[in-house]
Amino acid sequence: MTPITPGSTTRYRLVVAESAGELARQTAQALASEIDQVLAQRDRAQIALAGGETPKATYRLLGQQHLPWDRVDVLLGDERWVPSEDPSSNARMLRETLMAELPGSKACLHPVPTQLASPEQGAAAYADLLQQLCGDFPPVLDVVLLGLGDDGHTASLFPGTTAPGVRDRSVTLGEGKGLPRVSLTAPTLSAARRVVFLVSGAGKVQALQRLLDPEESPLRTPAKLVQPTTETEVLILADQEAAAGVSP
Numbered sequence: 001m002t003p004i005t006p007g008s009t010t011r012y013r014l015v016v017a018e019s020a021g022e023l024a025r026q027t028a029q030a031l032a033s034e035i036d037q038v039l040a041q042r043d044r045a046q047i048a049l050a051g052g053e054t055p056k057a058t059y060r061l062l063g064q065q066h067l068p069w070d071r072v073d074v075l076l077g078d079e080r081w082v083p084s085e086d087p088s089s090n091a092r093m094l095r096e097t098l099m100a101e102l103p104g105s106k107a108c109l110h111p112v113p114t115q116l117a118s119p120e121q122g123a124a125a126y127a128d129l130l131q132q133l134c135g136d137f138p139p140v141l142d143v144v145l146l147g148l149g150d151d152g153h154t155a156s157l158f159p160g161t162t163a164p165g166v167r168d169r170s171v172t173l174g175e176g177k178g179l180p181r182v183s184l185t186a187p188t189l190s191a192a193r194r195v196v197f198l199v200s201g202a203g204k205v206q207a208l209q210r211l212l213d214p215e216e217s218p219l220r221t222p223a224k225l226v227q228p229t230t231e232t233e234v235l236i237l238a239d240q241e242a243a244a245g246v247s248p
């Protein structure tokens with residue numbers, strides 16, 4: 001594993017919404033616009049979406065956007081290693097939000113195959129899928145939507161675990177919140193053409209401040225490891241609660 005060095009030159013654009021509801025609307029619009037732009041130039045779009053609680057309202061609104069969803073490959077930024085019907089499954093959450101009804105239900109969801117015998121097999125299978133859809137390492141996704149944990153993790157790159165330091169493959173094992181996980185790695189997240197963070201709630205104030213701090217250590221805040229190689233800025237969509245500690 002490559003040592004993680006503090007500091008980054010990543011440029012962030014922070015957009016603050018007045019409420020959680022407005023944040024969901026703005027995020028759904030931003031994602032729909034990004035997908036639209038990709039599909040104007042290519043046959044298919046590959047996106048990776050965050051799990052957790054925050055994006056649910058966004059995904060319900062995104063699934064109502066009139067896009068050619070059958071041309072959109074939806075992957076997961078990370079997945080808990082649980083059966084697909086488990087309440088903590090991110091794929092289940094996507095089926096119940098983004099894909100709950102037309103037109104979003106036409107999207108091509110590619111869940112992490114948690115029916116396989118082990119997380120190791122699941123990670124290897126997901127890496128093969130990413131190579132098929134997005135090319136050799138690092139695979140290039142069109143859009144990645146990421147959440148931000150109050151401890152500075154994103155996807156399943158949790159501080160104090162080995163996952164953030166994995167740089168030689170596209171998918172890795174992780175552990176967090178008491179569950180084994182499969183996660184896209186920092187190089188894969190960084191290779192995406194467009195990276196969007198979605199951050200909501202007072203509990204994320206410190207994590208967001210640290211994410212925006214160029215001197216913050218990725219060891220303490222692994223979300224800092226998402227550093228787009230395409231020099232594009234990272235868009236951070238937050239509500240006023242989460243952005244309360246950010247100096248104007």
Ligand SMILES: O=C(O)[C@H](O)[C@@H](O)[C@H](O)[C@H](O)COP(=O)(O)O
Nearest residue numbers: 051052053054147148149154155
């Ligand atoms: O599977 C997961 O848990 C997510 O992918 C994870 O990275 C999430 O985005 C953050 O933990 C924020 O979660 P909340 O939105 O629930 O605060």
